[in-house]
């Protein structure tokens with residue numbers, strides 16, 4: 058396969074697609090792979106009108122999840138620079154497969170971050186899940202880039218005198234999900250604030266950011282907004298088209314019926 062270009066996204070299977078990326082050229086991977094929980098795109102969730110949710114969503118059968126995880130992560134390991142990092146999001150259901158794959162492929166775990174969001178699905182006979190796991194890993198812990206003062210300086214305090222720099226660097230991140238009422242959307246998306254935070258701590262302008270599982274394209278779009286280069290893959294045509302439209306027109310949100318070309 059020919060070398061793929063940066064600042065483009067591709068409508069293909071990421072395991073095949075990543076074969077078109079040379080060794081050691083990616084600075085940062087931010088990704089949210091499919092969950093293998095038989096997720097249905099059209100489910101009528103809280104704050105969500107199903108008709109505006111774009112259908113499709115490619116799930117992975119539970120029994121195949123570990124092999125699938127090993128395959129895509131192996132390609133990430135090959136294309137990632139020694140100075141690079143990967144942030145992988147996972148629910149708790151299949152977290153053990155993600156953790157085992159990380160170890161088997163020789164990645165070094167730097168942090169195990171918890172993303173706490175608002176409004177989990179209310180339950181009667183168990184606690185409400187309101188967090189995701191985010192595994193921050195690298196290939197070479199000495200060469201890994203990290204910019205500790207990119208968001209808050211040593212002297213920045215909140216109104217009670219607490220260090221904002223310290224708080225921001227704790228491994229529990231409380232960040233709200235985005236509800237795009239009235240706009241087109243895919244069923245799951247990472248909030249821009251979360252992606253921005255990772256980009257600021259683990260990349261610089263001009264760096265290349267890869268997301269093998271683009272969905273709505275959030276990682277590519279926020280990377281572009283923050284002057285990083287990007288590349289990514291999405292297997293579902295409708296999601297790819299949605300992400301491409303957002304990128305090409307520099308539109309963060311697209312309201313239903315709007316025509317961004319005009």
Ligand SMILES: C[S@@+](CC[C@H](N)C(=O)[O-])C[C@H]1O[C@@H](n2cnc3c(N)ncnc32)[C@H](O)[C@@H]1O
Pocket residue numbers: 069070071072088089090091092113114115116243245246247248269270271272273274275276290291292293296
């Ligand atoms: C959890 S979603 C990603 C959401 C994304 N982070 C966002 O903010 O919109 C996972 C995506 O991976 C896609 N997908 C599943 N298998 C794939 C594969 N083999 N290659 C590329 N994309 C795939 C699914 O269609 C889905 O859109």
